[in-house]
Amino acid sequence: MRIGELATRTGVSVRALRYYEEQNLLTSQRSPSGQRQYPDSAVDRVQLIQQLYAAGLPSKSIAELLPCVVNGEATPELLDRLSAEQDRIDSRxxxxxxxxxxxxxxxxxxxxxxxxxxxxRLQ
Amino acid sequence: MRIGELATRTGVSVRALRYYEEQNLLTSQRSPSGQRQYPDSAVDRVQLIQQLYAAGLPSKSIAELLPCVVNGEATPELLDRLSAEQDRIDSRxxxxxxxxxxxxxxxxxxxxxxxxxxxxRLQ
DNA sequence: CTAAAACCTGACGCTGACGTCAGAGGCAAG
DNA sequence: CTTGCCTCTGACGTCAGCGTCAGGTTTTAG
Structure with missing residues (x-):
């Protein structure tokens, strides 16, 4: 699908989607004319990104953690990062x-x- | 007390305290030379402000709700605002x-x- | 009395997650 | 073919909650 459809299907603005790509949170294939092409799985991906943003993670952290979350490519280091973020969320x-x-x-x-x-009057 | 002491006692920067006053979240008496003077109760007040900030309320909302929270000056309208904010916090x-x-x-x-x-590999 | 430390009022800077506008190319319908 | 919508890449604007610097006054310590 193209960017407009992804935007309406996720409820996220076109601008935001391009921003996610700029931040390496989301990738896209390009048509010969340069237009972005997304697979259906991009919908879930965008919703995951939104969820992590809602949890207060900045895009830099999301970019670091997404490979692990999506692909399960976990190093002990990344696992530490993940539980550190979990603790941050708990205290929030x-x-x-x-x-x-x-x-x-x-x-x-x-x-x-x-x-x-x-x-x-209170008290 | 003066602004520096309030800052150290609350862990909030002097700049932030002046900003709170600018946003009508915090008031002060002035000495003849123009320096801010705070009562002891200002410490609690600042901590309350911090707590509301931490809850994600913008200063405008805090400014509207503080009279109610601090003085108990509640109108039905303000009570609605308060429970609306409570709902927002719950969904967060x-x-x-x-x-x-x-x-x-x-x-x-x-x-x-x-x-x-x-x-x-996950899954 | 003097030097350092604290305080004052502007006012500009910063960061993140976009909004918005400009100018130009792409694509399906009539 | 052209009309109208979609998309593209810059690039500047916004907003909140302060940080920070400038340039000047006040308070305090020795």
Whole structure:
């Protein structure tokens, strides 16, 4: 498929796809006239890239880890990188959970105040 | 206390503190000569700001929500904003969990391959 | 009293993941 | 053939959360 179709099928902009190629996250065959050609598997690949971006990895890290993730070409070094990233993600999750809980406390207190007193003061 | 002490006590740079004030996240009294003066409570305030940043909220949202979080001045509108942010955080957590699990799968498979075969191929 | 350290206000720089525009070529339909 | 959409390669714009430098005042230590 061409780049436009890949874009609509993944929900990612054409610009972003070209950017991924520039960052060596995604490769393409070229037609004689120079247009990019993608196999169907590119859809999954793009979604994987999106998932790793969503996990907070910068494109450089993704570029380093993708060969392992996609092809299973793992060296002990790459495995260390992978679990280091996993730890980073875990601690990010911890941050998010505590932030969400804090908001939860605030919401509960403010809602209670709202129902009882109209005028709100925490504590 | 002055801005340098607040910076060291919170682990946040002086520049960042001034930026927070610029974004209306943090206020200060000024000494006659114009230097910023903070009460002890500013330490907690800054840590709260950091926590909300870590949760992925942009400063504009933080500025809107802080009056509610700090003073409990909640309108139904603000309460809606708060739970909307909570939902956003929850879905971010979901993204992170699935990304971490994906890495976990990769690590397990690659490790197994590494131990059994030296040459790695997933699936 | 003086030198160093801390503080002030601009204001420009930086990074990442794209958006956007320009100018030009490619391709299926009528 | 030409109209209209898709694609191409630069290359500059954007935005947030600061870093950093300049040039000047204030506070503190000796």
């Amino acid at each position: 999750i911890g941050d998010l959970v505590s932030a969400r809980d804090r908001l939860g406390t605030v919401i509960a207190a403010a809602t209670a105040n709202w129902r009882t007193g109209q005028r709100c | 957590i979901g993204d992170l969990v699935s990304a971490r699990d994906r890495l976990g799968t990769v690590i397990a498979a690659a490790t197994a391959n590494w131990r059994t075969g030296q040459r790695c």
